[in-house]
Amino acid sequence: MGFVYKTEEFNKVLEVLEGNYRIFAPVLKVGEGRFRDTDVIRYDYISRIEDAELEERSDFSFKEILIPLSETMFYFTENEIKEADYDARPVIVLMRSCDIHAVKRLDQMYTGNGPNNDWFYERLRDRVKFALIGCGKACPNSFCVDMGSNKTDEYAFSIDVVDGKVYCDVKDDELFAAFEGAGGSKDNVEPRFVTEAEFKVTRPEEVPIELFKDPMWDEYTKRCVNCGRCNFVCPTCTCFTIQDVFYTDNGRVGERRRVNASCMVDGYTDVAGGLVMRKTNGERMRFKVLHKVYDFRKRFGYDMCVGCGRCDTVCPEYISFANCINKLNARVKEVTENV
Amino acid sequence: MNKTTTDTNLKKLKKNAYRVSKVRGETASRVRCPGGEIDVDSLQRVVDIARKYGKGMVNITNRQGFEIPGIDLKDVEEVNKALQLIIENRNINQEEYNGGYPASGTRNVVACPGKQLCPFANYDTKKFAQEIDKAIFPNDHHVKIAFTGCSNDCAHTRLNDFGIIGMSEPQYNKDRCISCEQCVKYCKKRSVGALKVVNGKIERDVNKCVGCALCVNYCPTRAWTRSKEEYYRVVLLGRTGKKNPRMAEDFMRWADHDTVKKVICNVYAYLDEYLDREAVESKEHIGYIVDRTGFEEFLKYIMKDVTPNPKCEIQGRIYWGGKRYDQNNELRNSMWRFSEREDAVVLKQGE
Ligand code: SF4
Ligand code: SF4
Ligand code: SF4
Ligand code: SF4
Numbered sequence: 001m002g003f004v005y006k007t008e009e010f011n012k013v014l015e016v017l018e019g020n021y022r023i024f025a026p027v028l029k030v031g032e033g034r035f036r037d038t039d040v041i042r043y044d045y046i047s048r049i050e051d052a053e054l055e056e057r058s059d060f061s062f063k064e065i066l067i068p069l070s071e072t073m074f075y076f077t078e079n080e081i082k083e084a085d086y087d088a089r090p091v092i093v094l095m096r097s098c099d100i101h102a103v104k105r106l107d108q109m110y111t112g113n114g115p116n117n118d119w120f121y122e123r124l125r126d127r128v129k130f131a132l133i134g135c136g137k138a139c140p141n142s143f144c145v146d147m148g149s150n151k152t153d154e155y156a157f158s159i160d161v162v163d164g165k166v167y168c169d170v171k172d173d174e175l176f177a178a179f180e181g182a183g184g185s186k187d188n189v190e191p192r193f194v195t196e197a198e199f200k201v202t203r204p205e206e207v208p209i210e211l212f213k214d215p216m217w218d219e220y221t222k223r224c225v226n227c228g229r230c231n232f233v234c235p236t237c238t239c240f241t242i243q244d245v246f247y248t249d250n251g252r253v254g255e256r257r258r259v260n261a262s263c264m265v266d267g268y269t270d271v272a273g274g275l276v277m278r279k280t281n282g283e284r285m286r287f288k289v290l291h292k293v294y295d296f297r298k299r300f301g302y303d304m305c306v307g308c309g310r311c312d313t314v315c316p317e318y319i320s321f322a323n324c325i326n327k328l329n330a331r332v333k334e335v336t337e338n339v
Numbered sequence: 340m341n342k343t344t345t346d347t348n349l350k351k352l353k354k355n356a357y358r359v360s361k362v363r364g365e366t367a368s369r370v371r372c373p374g375g376e377i378d379v380d381s382l383q384r385v386v387d388i389a390r391k392y393g394k395g396m397v398n399i400t401n402r403q404g405f406e407i408p409g410i411d412l413k414d415v416e417e418v419n420k421a422l423q424l425i426i427e428n429r430n431i432n433q434e435e436y437n438g439g440y441p442a443s444g445t446r447n448v449v450a451c452p453g454k455q456l457c458p459f460a461n462y463d464t465k466k467f468a469q470e471i472d473k474a475i476f477p478n479d480h481h482v483k484i485a486f487t488g489c490s491n492d493c494a495h496t497r498l499n500d501f502g503i504i505g506m507s508e509p510q511y512n513k514d515r516c517i518s519c520e521q522c523v524k525y526c527k528k529r530s531v532g533a534l535k536v537v538n539g540k541i542e543r544d545v546n547k548c549v550g551c552a553l554c555v556n557y558c559p560t561r562a563w564t565r566s567k568e569e570y571y572r573v574v575l576l577g578r579t580g581k582k583n584p585r586m587a588e589d590f591m592r593w594a595d596h597d598t599v600k601k602v603i604c605n606v607y608a609y610l611d612e613y614l615d616r617e618a619v620e621s622k623e624h625i626g627y628i629v630d631r632t633g634f635e636e637f638l639k640y641i642m643k644d645v646t647p648n649p650k651c652e653i654q655g656r657i658y659w660g661g662k663r664y665d666q667n668n669e670l671r672n673s674m675w676r677f678s679e680r681e682d683a684v685v686l687k688q689g690e
């Protein structure tokens with residue numbers, strides 16, 4: 001069922017929803033970018049639709065609601081463990097089609113990968129509903145169309161703000177009352193999707209094992225500065241690391257945290273005994289790219305990357321992940337044709 | 340061969356921003372570009388003047404202006420008319436239409452590229468430089484001012500009477516920090532090493548921190564961000580020269596815009612009062628005047644009616660270094676003269 005609202009009317013919808021949910025949306029944080037007087041779009045709680053940034057893609061993804069950048073798991077004393085408090089109120093997250101596809105990947109990694117589900121992930125995940133932000137245009141550097149993540153019908157409701165009007169397609173019955181009571185007119189509403197993205201990406205079907213040591217990766221050893229930004233902004237990166245923090249010198253009182261990790265930064269592949277599995281940034285790039293568009297598929301049947309393009313936009317060294325896939329594809333062709 | 344025999348008032352010529360040339364009868368026009376910025380129309384006009392009245396060459400000055408040499412003294416009035424477009428486009432205060440620049444004592448105000456271009460900048464250096472130029476020009480007092488965006492000091496503010504160095508106060512959001520330690524690493528390698536990890540989170544030594552905001556540039560998660568407020572370090576009375584070249588010394592840190600502006604503007608009343616009227620060409624580095632009057636008197640003048648922002652820290656007494664050539668012209672460590680080293684011969688042969 002669809003509705004069309006004026007902005008004030010839609011804010012009434014949000015007001016009612018806020019009785020039961022917190023609303024988590026992309027927000028323009030003025031002046032919080034890397035450089036003086038540059039901004040960043042990252043997720044935060046909102047109460048009015050004007051406070052959400054719906055035109056431009058967020059720099060950081062929604063995933064911070066499900067896997068916080070830094071989260072205290074529990075506190076420990078000599079003989080006791082206390083689970084850290086967390087905000088258990090349900091959340092509605094506003095996100096684009098590619099990001100809704102990314103949720104499937106997060107679920108796969110945390111709840112569909114091995115015998116044990118991730119308890120910390122699940123307790124947050126169970127409280128989250130997803131609302132779709134329609135895409136009026138393809139985002140810079142995105143290749144969602146080639147990754148098949150440009151469309152979705154898995155949303156509680158959709159939001160498209162066009163010429164000051166808010167268009168909503170409501171699918172979730174639990175939320176229906178909030179939409180019906182706010183004024184607005186009923187109409188047939190279809191969320192906007194893009195069908196042509198800026199950048200074309202071709203993935204290789206198979207990647208022969210020789211490419212593991214291919215010179216094509218050397219370029220990235222020289223160019224990449226292993227800052228990890230490409231991972232931290234990625235809606236499908238799921239790695240974290242565990243930190244034990246001791247408040248006292250005897251190490252008996254403290255807390256355990258988990259924090260986001262990156263396969264690009266130093267320390268990620270360090271193992272006991274001082275061995276580092278992937279030393280060069282080229283090797284790390286190879287691992288990341290193959291994981292995103294090949295290895296994950298071998299295991300689960302679909303690719304991990306959803307083509308949002310955030311990693312390209314954020315890279316301080318202008319390294320294009322998307323173009324790397326194309327280079328990989330070309331290289332695979334070369335190698336297999338020469339056999 | 341003399342080109343011209345014009346009876347020229349050189350004092351007036353210099354005040355009009357022309358340099359007296361060693362070639363008799365010739366002069367050079369100095370084009371003022373506050374903040375080291377010039378629009379293409381003005382730049383074209385510089386070219387046109389150099390082609391028509393000069394000798395087809397332009398000097399780029401140390402203080403980010405242009406100098407057009409080889410101008411015949413009899414063409415000065417025409418050149419002044421041609422300069423009008425540049426003076427207007429650069430928004431320079433003027434006294435007489437078509438009369439060229441009204442003064443040359445207060446030098447072009449220098450600025451590094453600043454936030455319009457440079458990733459490290461903490462404020463708009465060019466805009467501030469131009470604002471100050473508006474406030475102090477024209478003036479005959481010999482004052483050098485430079486603005487630089489961060490502690491890298493690409494504008495060499497330390498060689499100016501007033502050097503303004505941009506600062507941001509880094510803001511830390513611990514919930515976004517993942518302990519990657521990149522801020523710690525870069526602060527240590529490229530700045531002063533004010534950060535350390537304590538229990539998986541970052542602590543900043545607020546006294547040590549120079550406000551360069553490198554940590555903000557390098558933090559991959561936006562855990563570090565810049566303060567909304569722009570702050571400045573003010574360094575005083577650096578100079579080059581024959582007698583006692585020296586670096587400018589710290590006067591203020593975490594000063595705000597208004598404090599900086601007032602302090603700079605106040606220096607002119609001090610100079611009106613204390614400039615040595617006997618000084619050659621009424622030109623004297625401020626530092627030498629301060630050496631005469633004492634720093635206290637200088638401080639009284641530059642702090643007049645200034646209400647510094649609460650965060651601003653101010654140095655009450657300053658000592659400058661630099662070699663005093665009027666007292667000692669020896670190479671500093673004469674006992675280590677190169678020729679007296681036992682291995683001097685070997686070194687010379689590059690063995
Ligand atoms: S963002 Fe760029 S430089 Fe940083 S780790 Fe990723 S590829 Fe390397
Ligand atoms: S790898 Fe890059 S394009 Fe793919 S989902 Fe992650 S951030 Fe988006
Ligand atoms: S001083 Fe700082 S802001 Fe200015 S150009 Fe140098 S690095 Fe950039
Ligand atoms: S502002 Fe500069 S000196 Fe201060 S903590 Fe950050 S990097 Fe270090």
Ligand code: SF4
Nearest residue numbers: 516517519520522558
């Ligand atoms: S760079 Fe940012 S995320 Fe990394 S340790 Fe420093 S503050 Fe934390």
